[in-house]
Amino acid sequence: MSTRNPSYTNPKSCKHLADYKLRHRLNGFNSLQEHLKTTPAGKSSVSQSQTKIPRCGFCDGYRERLYLCLICSSVSCSSHTLLHSQSENGHDIAVDVERSELYCVLCCDQVYDPDFDRTVMLKHIMDLPPNRSGVADEEGAVRRSSKRRRLVSGLEFDSKKSKQMVSMRDRRAKSCYPWGLRGLNNLGSTCFMNSVLQALLHAPPFRNYFLSDQHNHEVCRKRSSDRLCLPCDIDVIFSAVFSGDRLPYSPAQFLYSWWQHSTNLASYEQQDAHEFFISVLDGIHEKEGKARSPSIDNGDCQCIAHRVFSGLLRSDVTCMCCGFTSTTYDPCIDISVNLDTPNCSPTGLANKSVKPNENTGISTLVGCLDLFTKPEKLGSDQKFFCENCQERQDSVKQMSIKRLPSVLCLHIKRFEHSPARKMSRKIDRYLQFPFGLDMNPYLSSSVVRNRFGNRIFAFEGDDLDTSAEYEIFAVVTHSGMLDSGHYVTYLRLTNQWYKCDDAWITEVDEGVVRASQCYMLFYVQKTLYYKANEDLSCQPISSRRDPFVPIAGCC
């Protein structure tokens, strides 16, 4: 069982548990199964009788932690379990009555066993209302994973092609900096656009697509009478930026087309980098999605915007009365997270002198993601209609990620709207973000498993693998106020950080990036990140300074 859970280090069972299983096989587990009770929230306990409170066989106490012997079903409290195993030879394994966890009396430790966990989970699944229980295996999960494999191999192909392109351009190169570093002129408060363009230009699978000429603007213009084509304008920027030219480029044509594109948007005045990002991807999808028919086995769009950025969110609403779970899936092209409130405990602040590296009180991206996938009690005003109970019930909603994109864009909600005061304000708090991000804990399989007490059990679509591990490649930061701020992008290319501040591209220390105020974070799957670095590096790092470039102050 546990071999299907690669995220687990296989628990090594203690000698006593191994002995017990050898002698009694699964008999104890199986006879226990019918006494297992599970709350709608997913916690399990052992309940032998409806009316009688379990008491310790030695002291008659009921307030201590109680354990049930797996062999003779006698109950002892934590102080008397050892006594029981001494009086009854071989009665070493017991079950924590309240938590249905195995306990080895001789080791004095909680122990874990895949077969026991399986027993608990199977009972749980039997007890849950039929269908859509949130744990049942779906056919869809299997199909999806096969699809993802194909998608990844497609991207590899792109990358091979673009590698050729890059090495071809290599020979014409004068620069020894990573390819595609070129400043973008500010056209008058257009740093929101420049910042996002820089991130898009260096999103490895997206870049590979355009550099391998899969949307060539000249071919497209000849073929189509429609002169408005956002992917074409992006292709033009790619050509310009990867041309080797070092003078800043003015993305004027792009701005013009984008505005023509977004005239149908309610608000013409877009100043927010995140809104711009969404609108550009929409524009690409609109054009490319039509050209490519969605894949046959599932309705997923095959346009480049969705192939690279689109993931699937899962939302579970669980009835707190019967445990019935209603699950919905929503595609997303980025994940917007709320800033988590730092747990600024007064003691934590008071003890500053004791712990100089006190990190509580800092908001972290991991904290934001925890918050995003945290079960949330729905208010009494939004009670959910439970199909099983056939009435409105208290319920808990929980988000998780069913499928991750190859490029993960995380948007930090820094703009807070106060409906009462009809005002918006910017939350100027620092948010710590890691360079390497493991998204495994936020996947649906992990979230659901955690809901049921992290039992060792193969949950739906349990395909945890390294593709949930990400590396950061771009950070869009915002400084200043809501209306008059400035966007700057930090790009990580061949493990060096570059600051892209409109026309200015400078090298920065990674500390500057770590300390920056992030607004949008762009992560790419680890494997794609390392592949992209191979493609980009054109010269050994030791000779990175171009001798022909005059250094300031020397001329």
Add this chain to the structure above:
Amino acid sequence: MSLPNDDNMSPHAQLSSHFFGDLLDSVIADVASECHRIARLGLDRNLDEEEEELRLSAQARAMVADSSNSGETTSKYVVDIFGQTHPPVATEIFDCMNCGRSIVAGRFAPHLEKCMGKGRKARLKVTRSSTAAQNRYSRGSPSSTYSYSNSTSMNRLSNGAPGVAGEEYSNGSFEEL
């Protein structure tokens, strides 16, 4: 957590205090058991990396705080990686795709917005953009907040009919404020 002394309490209060104590113990055991499982099954394997990232971040912030006086404000005058310097407002000149006039890059967006003559807030935006552009030297200072309610009305008065494409620019430069 110090529970009040049992002796001075009514039986009723004693009982509820006991119940509370039991519940608390049980909740603590729940959390301990859950954490034990997570640790034993290795589900917390990222903990060390997360701590390391946190440490690096704290270190970086301390470093940046130390050197912040030399500051970001001068970033517009630095030399880029190619050894180039750039003017604060981009001076490249090209023709507007909409009206064909020559426009300087740094003023293109406000021009285009007027030129295309669309959008609810086109007029506001022009004022805002050029205000922002002119305040680039003092970026980061609060003085760059625009007060466009005044200047907008001035614009209206001086410029006449809204949405007329680019009439007021004869040579591609703006004299609005």
